[in-house]
Amino acid sequence: MREHVSDPYVQRAKALGYRSRAAFKLLELAAKERLLAAGQTVVDLGAAPGSWSQVAARMVGPSGRVIAVDLLEIAPLENVRVVRGDFTAAETLAALERAVGPGGADLVLSDMAPNISGVSATDQVRGIHLAELAVAFAQRQLKPDGVLVVKVFQGAGFPELLAHLRKAFASVASRKPGASRGRSSELYLVARRPRVPNTG
Numbered sequence: 001m002r003e004h005v006s007d008p009y010v011q012r013a014k015a016l017g018y019r020s021r022a023a024f025k026l027l028e029l030a031a032k033e034r035l036l037a038a039g040q041t042v043v044d045l046g047a048a049p050g051s052w053s054q055v056a057a058r059m060v061g062p063s064g065r066v067i068a069v070d071l072l073e074i075a076p077l078e079n080v081r082v083v084r085g086d087f088t089a090a091e092t093l094a095a096l097e098r099a100v101g102p103g104g105a106d107l108v109l110s111d112m113a114p115n116i117s118g119v120s121a122t123d124q125v126r127g128i129h130l131a132e133l134a135v136a137f138a139q140r141q142l143k144p145d146g147v148l149v150v151k152v153f154q155g156a157g158f159p160e161l162l163a164h165l166r167k168a169f170a171s172v173a174s175r176k177p178g179a180s181r182g183r184s185s186e187l188y189l190v191a192r193r194p195r196v197p198n199t200g
C-alpha cells in the first residue's frame with residue numbers, strides 16, 4: 001500500500017486524470033512503437049478500469065474507435081464501446097467480433113491478467129492461456145498491417161507462446177515499459193502483421 005501511494009506513476013495518473021498508473025505503460029509503448037494514430041480501430045482486452053482505453057481513445061480521436069472488454073464494469077468513456085463479459089466465453093467473443101465488424105482492427109491490445117489465486121503455477125497457466133486467446137483473436141481480427149500488443153508473464157509456457165507468436169506474425173519484439181514494476185515477470189510482446197490475417 002505504501003509503495004502504491006508513493007509511486008510517482010500513481011501520482012501522475014491522478015494528476016492527469018487517468019484511471020490507473022497502467023496508462024503510462026501504453027503511453028510509452030505507443031510512443032516507442034508508433035502504435036496509435038487518428039482514425040484507427042483499437043480493441044482493448046482486459047480494459048478495466050479503463051486507462052489504456054482512455055489513452056487509445058484520445059489518440060485515435062473522433063474518427064477512430066475503441067472497443068473495450070472486461071469481466072468488470074468499466075465506467076463510460078467517450079468514444080469507447082464497452083463489451084462486458086468473459087473474453088474466454090463464446091458469446092463475449094461473438095459480441096466483440098460484431099463490434100469490430102468486417103473492416104477489422106488496426107491494433108489489438110491485451111493487458112489481461114488472471115485473478116491471482118496465490119498458486120503461482122496455476123496463475124502462470126491461466127495467464128498464458130489468456131495470452132494465447134488474445135493471439136488467436138488478433139490473428140482473426142487484425143487488418144493485414146495490424147499490430148498486437150499482449151501482456152505475458154515469463155515462466156512456464158512463455159517460450160512456447162513466443163515461438164507460436166513468431167510463426168503467426170511477421171515480426172515480434174518484447175518490451176518492458178518503465179511503469180512495469182521491475183520485480184514483476186510481466187512483459188509486453190509487440191507483434192506486427194499477422195501471417196494469415198482474418199481467418200481462423
Ligand SMILES: C[S@@+](CC[C@H](N)C(=O)[O-])C[C@H]1O[C@@H](n2cnc3c(N)ncnc32)[C@H](O)[C@@H]1O
Nearest residue numbers: 022046048049050051052070071087111112113
Ligand atoms: C491489469 S488489469 C487491466 C488494466 C487496464 N489496461 C487499464 O489500463 O486500466 C487486467 C484486467 O484483465 C481483466 N480480465 C482478466 N481475465 C479476463 C477475462 N477472462 N475476460 C475479460 N477480462 C479479463 C481483469 O478483470 C482486469 O480488469
